[in-house]
Every structure is written in C-alpha cells, then in structure tokens.
Amino acid sequence: MSYLHPVRLVFSGTFQADVSTVNNDVRHYDNATFEPRFQQMQDSETGVENGWWNPTGSGAFRLMDCKVTSVHYKDGSSTRNPRTDPVVGMRIGSADDRVAGKLVDLDPQWQTASEIWGMQVHLVDDRKVPVVGGRYKPNPFRDLFFGRMSGVSNDAAASAVFQSVLEGIEWASQLPESRFLSELGELARNKRLSIRLTTFGYSGNASRGTYTLGVVSGVIGPYLDDEPESFVLGRRFAPQSPGFASAFGIGYFTGLLDQTGPTPSLLLDLSNALPLSKPKGEKSRGELQNLGDLQVGLLNDPNVAETGGLTPREFEPLGFIPYWDQDWLLDTGGIATIPLSAEQAERAARTQLALAVYRADSFDPPRLAIAETTQGVYTAVEPLTRRLDAGETTRTTFFVAQYGRPVAGETLTLKQTGANPYQGGGSPTAPLQPRAAIPDIGTPEDGLQVAPSATTNDQGRATVDLVAGKLSTPRGYLDGQLYQVNFVPTGLPAPSRAPFDLLTVHVRDAYPVPEKPRWSEHIRPIFVQFGNLYPIMSRRLVDLANPLDVFRHRNILKLAFSLNIEDANYMPVTRDLSEAKRKTIVAWLNGLEDEQPLKNDPTFQEALAECERLGGPPRRVTAPASAPQAPDVEPEGGKTRFARSLGIKGIP
Structure with a gap:
C-alpha cells in the first residue's frame, strides 16, 4: 500500500532545486568546442541560450519550511490539531549535520527521469530533535505533467511525483505521546518508510525571490515488504488521448482499494492530477482550478468518451472529491479517501473506475473527466532507469496488474525503441548554436541485450536481465549510450502510459584502467x-x-x-x-x-x-552574467525545452 495507506502523515512547504543548467544542452559536453559563454546566464533579450537559466547551480535539492499538516490513523480518522497529536506541526527536513541532497538527471539526452541522491529526511520536534527519519533512496520521478498550472509557462507550469522509500530508519529513544507514531511504529518493522513528494510551481527566474524554489506536497507512510518502491501498483487513471492530461485537464494518477480495515475505502492520490491556477503573489502556493463538483464512481460503459454525458446506468457514484475545500491539496496531500460499503467495494474490485464532473445547479448530466485504463490494466517497471558499466549484468522487474490485482502468466513484449536523433539539444532556432553535433541515442542496439519477451509469475512480476555490451564511444564526446525499452502486454489491452514511462538504461563505455594513469x-x-x-x-x-x-x-x-x-x-x-x-x-x-x-x-x-x-595557483576568472530575465517572464526551463526537442505533444 506504500504511503497510500490509512496510516500516514501529510506535510507541505518549499523545495529547492538549485541545479546547474550548463549540462542541459548535450553539446556542452564536448570539450573541443566548449565556449566560456556556456557558463553564463541565458540572455532573454537576444534569445542566446548560453548556459541556460542557472549555470552556477550547486545541484542541491532541499526540503525547506516543511511542516506536518495532518496525520491519519488506521481506523480512517485524522486530525490537524497538534493538541490531539503532537506530530501535527512538526518540521520535515534534512538532517542539520549533513549537506543537502543532489538532483541528478540520468543523462543530458534523457532529462525526464530526475533522481534525488544523498538526501536525509527526518521528522523533527520543536526542540530540533529528530523523532524518526532515514536515507532517501534514489528513484526517478514519474508522471511529469507539463502545463498543469494555468497562467504561467514552461517549467513553472509543470508538476511531477517523486516516490521512494526511506531506508535505515532510526527512531528517537524517547518518543512523544503520539497515537500516530505508535501506529506507524507497529507497521514499520522492516526499517523502511514510504515517501511521496509532489512538486510544482517551480521558479527558474533569477529576478524573483522564489528563484530555484517551488511548492512540495509530501506524504510519509509505512512501506510493506515486497511492494514496489517508486509507484503504487493500484488503480491507474489515464487520459484517453496521448498527452499529459484529459480533456478536463486532469493528469495521470493512481488509486488504491483498501479492504484491510474495518470499513473498505478507496484512496485516490490527486496531488499531481488536478489542474492548478497561477499563484496570486510570491507567497501564494497556487490554487486548484474549479472544475465543478467532482465524483468518483463505477464506469459501467467503457466506451464513453471524455467530456461525454453519463447516464445513471453508465456511471454509479461512490463519493465526492472535496477538492474545493480551502487548502485541501496541501492539508490532505491531495489524497481523497472515499468510504465504501461492502457491496460497493466488491463491485469496485472488478469494475473500471472514473471521475465525473457535474454542477449541482444544472440539469446537465455528469460528464466523464478521466477514467481508469481499459479493463483496469496497469503495467510498470522498476527501477525505471539503470546505470550499467560495460559487460555488467543487472536485473529489472516488470509488473502487470488488473483492477489493482497482480496478473499471472501475462507475456510482455520487450523492444528497444532504436536510434533516436536530436535529443537534449535545446531550441534549434536559438541564435549562436553550440558547434558540436548532437549524437543519436539507442545505437548500436547490441550495446544492450534484453530478452524479447517476459512472462509474469504468480505475483504479476517478470524479472529480466539487462546485459551491457562493451561500447567504444558511440556518442563521441559523451560517455556511453542511452537505450530505451518499451513493454507491451500481449494478452491484455495495452494501457495508456505517461509519455516518459519507458525503461531507460545508460550503458557506459568500456574503459581499461591504466596501470599508471597520467x-x-x-x-x-x-x-x-x-x-x-x-x-x-x-x-x-x-x-x-x-x-x-x-x-x-x-x-x-x-x-x-x-x-x-x-x-x-x-x-x-x-x-x-x-x-x-x-x-x-x-x-x-x-x-x-x-x-x-x-x-x-x-x-x-x-x-x-x-x-x-x-607562488600559488592562478586566479579563477568569473564569467560575467548576461542580462537577467524579465520579472514577469518565466524562462523556458530545462524539462520543457527538452520535451519540446522530442516533439512531445500537449506541451503548452
């Protein structure tokens, strides 16, 4: 169940991603053609990209000013009152005696699977004493959602989900009297906790006080043995058309049918799904757009198109999503809990789910906003990315589920996507382009060996070996090569997957260690x-x-x-x-x-x-900065620019 569990804490605050953007253009890796201006800020007046919007970034990723907004218990109740549970109001952050984590892309030619490395996450009381915490395990973010926030552009409009586990959990010797900590401790016997961070509202404009900062909505819950670390294998909702969002602007998200407690319930994580409006001032966190009344229910007719009207026979409501409540997103972590009767739970376990929009003051029927994938099929892979040295073999695991339950005996077809040109080169129309050529990825294909198919076991999993070849600089100035593997079920409908949901492997060049390096x-x-x-x-x-x-x-x-x-x-x-x-x-x-x-x-x-x-080392020369970005214009950020270079549709 991971963080999407009845026992969970919710926090919100600010994150900082102080990434260096010089490496966002793959051509900057070429030592022979590197120019000093590539370490300068981009120029908004001339359009010269130089070193993009943050060339002197440190790479740091931090959680800042994050506090617990609510805690939730195993019986389905919750509180936002610190007098009821002292965990409410406590700070969530990195250990004070350690440096910040680092935000890292897999490769300049695949910038849509960023990972946080080296971060510590702790719950800290008002005396700044850690109560519980551990090491954040690197896992790529998922469900990158371009255009989620209206009224802003580029990376400022994007949103994404980091889900992983906290390892090596340590508890304080004396815990405060907290029902939540007691219930969490009973579940967290394996020394691991599940964590989800949803990030949005990022600012890459150096003229603003929020430069390199954004909003984070977080959830921490128990991690149960043998479940995925970086995603919830549950009920997967997806737009009917390719892209990032449905016709109502709702993005990919996952839910879970919980039948472990005294009362069945449906938990939906909408933290990265519902569209946002532009923040009103620098201190605003952004508001959820008003779509009308939102219901989740059973979709008895899978042929209804998005925005289509729904009859009572086609759609049976299970409950409302109270997203219009003030600060609902940050107070709840965007998780809606819908209590169900035993009969509703039994039908939901075998029926496609959907969200419907309607207006109480209108006689119009509810309209389909977004639905679960066809026949409830969900396929995923973990880890989503791999780094391999020449000749190395590792394993990855594919998952197949239907209506949240593992599917045994399902065969997946695995196929490399082949050579892909012009990835990671920035805007092709910008003046003063770097002189280096942009190498293709995915070639030669024998640089990565992977079986053509795999069949799931009783747990709905198929483990596959990935074997790295011995490459000799296929990309010239850039080490190794990138390979991407698509995976499609053969006996079930192919589910809609997020645009960047491919297994991506970085195979490094073969390199003999010299006896006497020079x-x-x-x-x-x-x-x-x-x-x-x-x-x-x-x-x-x-x-x-x-x-x-x-x-x-x-x-x-x-x-x-x-x-x-x-x-x-x-x-x-x-x-x-x-x-x-x-x-x-x-x-x-x-x-x-x-x-x-x-x-x-x-x-x-x-x-x-x-x-x-x-008499000492030479003085370093600092390159002058270019003209700053206009205060009311958000620069074309790294993720947006990269995705546009791929020709991905649906990016505003």
Missing part, C-alpha cells in the same frame, strides 16, 4: 568536462581543468571520488562516471602522495614549475 592522457579529459559543466566548483572550490589546483586539493578530491555513489558529497554530482574511470581517478590521486605521477608526467612538471614561479 594527467594529460587519462585525468584531464574527465576533469575538464566536469569543470566546464559545473562552474560553481571551479569558481569556489577547485578548478578541475587546472593541474595546480587539482594538486593542492588532491585529498578532498580523493575523498569525494571514493564515497558511495548515494552519498551527497560523491563526485561527480552527475553520477555518470563509470567504475573504471572512477578507479583510474582514485589511483592517480593516490599516486600524488609520493609525487611519482608528477615525475612521469611532463604536463604536471610544467604546471608545478609554474606554480612555484607564481
């Missing part, structure tokens, strides 16, 4: 690229393109490249370095202890001599 041949090409893409590092910490600076900071670099990949301080922040290249860098840095690599590397000898002559 700066000029092995280290410099990697470090220069990282330094180009993350100017905040070269300006504030260490200039990775300069061997003198690298030598002076060798110990901290060795630490960063030796950390676990899930550590917030791991280098590189992009998580795209192969294990072979990482070992090469660490071996070279280890060798600096006795300066042997310096004696064998003429490039470094010259650098050391220059360092002695100058």
Whole structure:
C-alpha cells in the first residue's frame, strides 16, 4: 500500500532545486568546442541560450519550511490539531549535520527521469530533535505533467511525483505521546518508510525571490515488504488521448482499494492530477482550478468518451472529491479517501473506475473527466532507469496488474525503441548554436541485450536481465549510450502510459584502467568536462581543468571520488562516471602522495614549475552574467525545452 495507506502523515512547504543548467544542452559536453559563454546566464533579450537559466547551480535539492499538516490513523480518522497529536506541526527536513541532497538527471539526452541522491529526511520536534527519519533512496520521478498550472509557462507550469522509500530508519529513544507514531511504529518493522513528494510551481527566474524554489506536497507512510518502491501498483487513471492530461485537464494518477480495515475505502492520490491556477503573489502556493463538483464512481460503459454525458446506468457514484475545500491539496496531500460499503467495494474490485464532473445547479448530466485504463490494466517497471558499466549484468522487474490485482502468466513484449536523433539539444532556432553535433541515442542496439519477451509469475512480476555490451564511444564526446525499452502486454489491452514511462538504461563505455594513469592522457579529459559543466566548483572550490589546483586539493578530491555513489558529497554530482574511470581517478590521486605521477608526467612538471614561479595557483576568472530575465517572464526551463526537442505533444 506504500504511503497510500490509512496510516500516514501529510506535510507541505518549499523545495529547492538549485541545479546547474550548463549540462542541459548535450553539446556542452564536448570539450573541443566548449565556449566560456556556456557558463553564463541565458540572455532573454537576444534569445542566446548560453548556459541556460542557472549555470552556477550547486545541484542541491532541499526540503525547506516543511511542516506536518495532518496525520491519519488506521481506523480512517485524522486530525490537524497538534493538541490531539503532537506530530501535527512538526518540521520535515534534512538532517542539520549533513549537506543537502543532489538532483541528478540520468543523462543530458534523457532529462525526464530526475533522481534525488544523498538526501536525509527526518521528522523533527520543536526542540530540533529528530523523532524518526532515514536515507532517501534514489528513484526517478514519474508522471511529469507539463502545463498543469494555468497562467504561467514552461517549467513553472509543470508538476511531477517523486516516490521512494526511506531506508535505515532510526527512531528517537524517547518518543512523544503520539497515537500516530505508535501506529506507524507497529507497521514499520522492516526499517523502511514510504515517501511521496509532489512538486510544482517551480521558479527558474533569477529576478524573483522564489528563484530555484517551488511548492512540495509530501506524504510519509509505512512501506510493506515486497511492494514496489517508486509507484503504487493500484488503480491507474489515464487520459484517453496521448498527452499529459484529459480533456478536463486532469493528469495521470493512481488509486488504491483498501479492504484491510474495518470499513473498505478507496484512496485516490490527486496531488499531481488536478489542474492548478497561477499563484496570486510570491507567497501564494497556487490554487486548484474549479472544475465543478467532482465524483468518483463505477464506469459501467467503457466506451464513453471524455467530456461525454453519463447516464445513471453508465456511471454509479461512490463519493465526492472535496477538492474545493480551502487548502485541501496541501492539508490532505491531495489524497481523497472515499468510504465504501461492502457491496460497493466488491463491485469496485472488478469494475473500471472514473471521475465525473457535474454542477449541482444544472440539469446537465455528469460528464466523464478521466477514467481508469481499459479493463483496469496497469503495467510498470522498476527501477525505471539503470546505470550499467560495460559487460555488467543487472536485473529489472516488470509488473502487470488488473483492477489493482497482480496478473499471472501475462507475456510482455520487450523492444528497444532504436536510434533516436536530436535529443537534449535545446531550441534549434536559438541564435549562436553550440558547434558540436548532437549524437543519436539507442545505437548500436547490441550495446544492450534484453530478452524479447517476459512472462509474469504468480505475483504479476517478470524479472529480466539487462546485459551491457562493451561500447567504444558511440556518442563521441559523451560517455556511453542511452537505450530505451518499451513493454507491451500481449494478452491484455495495452494501457495508456505517461509519455516518459519507458525503461531507460545508460550503458557506459568500456574503459581499461591504466596501470599508471597520467594527467594529460587519462585525468584531464574527465576533469575538464566536469569543470566546464559545473562552474560553481571551479569558481569556489577547485578548478578541475587546472593541474595546480587539482594538486593542492588532491585529498578532498580523493575523498569525494571514493564515497558511495548515494552519498551527497560523491563526485561527480552527475553520477555518470563509470567504475573504471572512477578507479583510474582514485589511483592517480593516490599516486600524488609520493609525487611519482608528477615525475612521469611532463604536463604536471610544467604546471608545478609554474606554480612555484607564481607562488600559488592562478586566479579563477568569473564569467560575467548576461542580462537577467524579465520579472514577469518565466524562462523556458530545462524539462520543457527538452520535451519540446522530442516533439512531445500537449506541451503548452
């Protein structure tokens, strides 16, 4: 059941995604054609993209000013009163003694599966003492919804869902007297909790006080053994036409029929589904648009088209969605709980569900707003993305469910999408285009081996091996290759899936670890690229393109490249370095202890001599910023621009 469980806490607040946008254009990875202006802010007056809207971003992802708005109990009751349960009003955030997490794309040519790495999430009392918390496990966001918020444009109008688990859960030795904590503790015996973050209202405009900030609606609940970590395998609602939303502007979402408690209920997570209106001022969180009265019910005729009128025979209401209540979205986390009778629950377990819109002051029949997928079929894959070194084998799992129940013996056809051109290149009409060519992805296909089909077991799961080939720079200046795998059931209707819901695998280049790594041949090409893409590092910490600076900071670099990949301080922040290249860098840095690599590397000898002559490392030069964005214009953000480059329809 994951976070979509009767026992859950809801919180809301602000998130910060201070990403570096230099790496949003794949052509900036080419060291040979990189220009200093790629580290400058984009120019809204001329349209020159340069380093896009936040070139000096740190990559940090933070939860800020987040507080618990309500807690919910196993009997279906809830409270928003801190006198009833002291958890209400407590802060949700990262540990104060750790750095912020990092927001990372899988690759510049696939920017629609961002992950949070190295984040800690804790419930903290008014004395700033952690009550319970753990490590956030990286999982890509899902259901990226462009155009959700009206009145704004680009990334500011988008919304997405991060769902994962908190691992290594630690509880305070003395817990406050809380019914919620008691019930959660009884369920969380496996040291894991489920968490969902819905993010929207992001600002990429440097002229605003909300720059790099957005709104987050969060839910934390128990994680039950053997359930998916990054999605709810439940009742999947989807638009009838390709795109991001139905004719009423409602996006993909998932529900769950809960029959474990004394009273059956239907839980619907609408946090990322219902359309939003433009915030009224910088302190506004955005308001849900008024669609009219909204009901969930049984759809007895699956042939009704969206916006079509529904007769009582075609649609049987189960309950209202009270989304019009003030602050409903943030107070409830966007989760609607509909109590059901035993008879309603029994019929809902085998009947397609739908949302209908109507107006109480009108004689018009209710109209279909969005429905569950055909015959209630839901297919998904976890993990949604994979990073593989050359020759490495890993496994991924496909899921098939119908009306929320696993389907055994269903065969899925698995097929690579093949070569795809021009991904991750920004706007093709912008002036002063980077000179590097944009490589194709998905080729050669033998770079990834995957079975052509898989059949689900009794749990509705099919585990498949992914085998990485030994690639030799198929994308030239960019390490490795991206492969995407589509999955379609053969015995059930193919369900509507969100536009970016493909298994995506990054296979890294084959790279032999040299016996004696050298700066000029092995280290410099990697470090220069990282330094180009993350100017905040070269300006504030260490200039990775300069061997003198690298030598002076060798110990901290060795630490960063030796950390676990899930550590917030791991280098590189992009998580795209192969294990072979990482070992090469660490071996070279280890060798600096006795300066042997310096004696064998003429490039470094010259650098050391220059360092002695100058008396220290050279000064770093900070590139001037371009003209700032106009206060009333939101820049074309990274996700929106990337999706437009793919030709995805439905992006306003």
